[in-house]
Amino acid sequence: MTAARILSPRRDGEAAKTPQLVISGLGVTYATRGGSVKALDGVDLTIAEGEFVTVLGPSGCGKSTLLKIVSGLLAPSAGTVTVGGRTVQGPQAEVGIVFQQATLLPWRTVLENVLVPIRALGKPAEAYRDKAMDLLRLVGLESFADNYPNELSGGMQQRVGIARGLMNDPQLLLMDEPFSALDAMTRERMAAELQTIWMETQKAVLFITHSIQEAITLADRIVVLSERPGRVVEVLPVDLPRPRLADVVSSPRYSELYAHLRDYFRVDGKLTNSKAAAA
Ligand SMILES: Nc1ncnc2c1ncn2[C@@H]1O[C@H](COP(=O)(O)OP(=O)(O)OP(=O)(O)O)[C@@H](O)[C@H]1O
Numbered sequence: 501m502t503a504a505r506i507l508s509p510r511r512d513g514e515a516a517k518t519p520q521l522v523i524s525g526l527g528v529t530y531a532t533r534g535g536s537v538k539a540l541d542g543v544d545l546t547i548a549e550g551e552f553v554t555v556l557g558p559s560g561c562g563k564s565t566l567l568k569i570v571s572g573l574l575a576p577s578a579g580t581v582t583v584g585g586r587t588v589q590g591p592q593a594e595v596g597i598v599f600q601q602a603t604l605l606p607w608r609t610v611l612e613n614v615l616v617p618i619r620a621l622g623k624p625a626e627a628y629r630d631k632a633m634d635l636l637r638l639v640g641l642e643s644f645a646d647n648y649p650n651e652l653s654g655g656m657q658q659r660v661g662i663a664r665g666l667m668n669d670p671q672l673l674l675m676d677e678p679f680s681a682l683d684a685m686t687r688e689r690m691a692a693e694l695q696t697i698w699m700e701t702q703k704a705v706l707f708i709t710h711s712i713q714e715a716i717t718l719a720d721r722i723v724v725l726s727e728r729p730g731r732v733v734e735v736l737p738v739d740l741p742r743p744r745l746a747d748v749v750s751s752p753r754y755s756e757l758y759a760h761l762r763d764y765f766r767v768d769g770k771l772t773n774s775k776a777a778a779a
């Protein structure tokens with residue numbers, strides 16, 4: 501069973517130009533007891549249908565805040581966000597989310613966990629059982645459908661999270677550092693698997709990461725955010741051919757892109773003032 505049979509198929513030929521996500525002039529300020537905290541400022545970002553965009557930025561610059569806004573869990577303080585041409589006003593079925601931790605319900609089986617978004621919409625879960633099984637097959641876990649999350653490794657749990665994120669066949673998949681809790685080897689393998697799933701389903705993806713390697717390996721375009729308040733300091737198209745396999749890191753173009761992006765970050769993981777200020 502290929503993903504194209506389970507999920508709406510990818511578009512072949514020319515990359516689709518219709519924007520799936522449009523963020524314009526986005527500002528977010530949190531009110532806290534200690535005063536207000538500006539997390540994002542004047543963020544503009546468009547993601548086309550089927551496009552894979554990664555967001556790189558230092559800790560605390562507002563990346564998770566950006567995802568909360570796009571998913572409708574949080575309202576912007578300024579600016580607008582549209583998904584599929586409609587203004588985001590709350591959580592919606594067209595948007596799937598994969599979190600940093602798999603956040604599975606420990607008392608539910610793997611299959612039941614994949615069905616959670618269906619239940620959340622008040623739909624009858626039984627009618628979606630076959631589709632959930634197909635998604636588990638897609639992420640290589642069909643034989644674990646009746647297991648409980650604590651019987652799975654971290655990487656397997658994260659794959660359940662991806663299947664769950666795809667359950668509503670969303671046009672936009674949001675991923676917040678989904679592999680950061682995994683060991684380096686599993687992380688590399690998961691990135692490769694995600695690329696395969698994406699190439700089959702061609703969802704628009706907004707993927708947040710701290711890893712320059714992950715950003716380059718996965719992205720059509722990389723968005724670099726400044727330190728808080730997060731602003732877009734560069735949007736970098738990645739022109740490496742796909743599929744990008746493990747050996748992509750030894751290509752000269754990869755090294756160039758890596759060095760360019762690495763320049764933004766100091767050894768402690770923060771953006772350099774010079775380049776961020778010049779951008
Ligand atoms: N609910 C909240 N209330 C108040 N301030 C918040 C809230 N959530 C986040 N912030 C603040 O907003 C800023 C951005 O937070 P956010 O979680 O979006 O950063 P991030 O880029 O995802 O960081 P990390 O890379 O560490 O995950 C931080 O300074 C944080 O303290």
Ligand SMILES: [Mg+2]
Nearest residue numbers: 563564565676
């Ligand atoms: Mg975060």
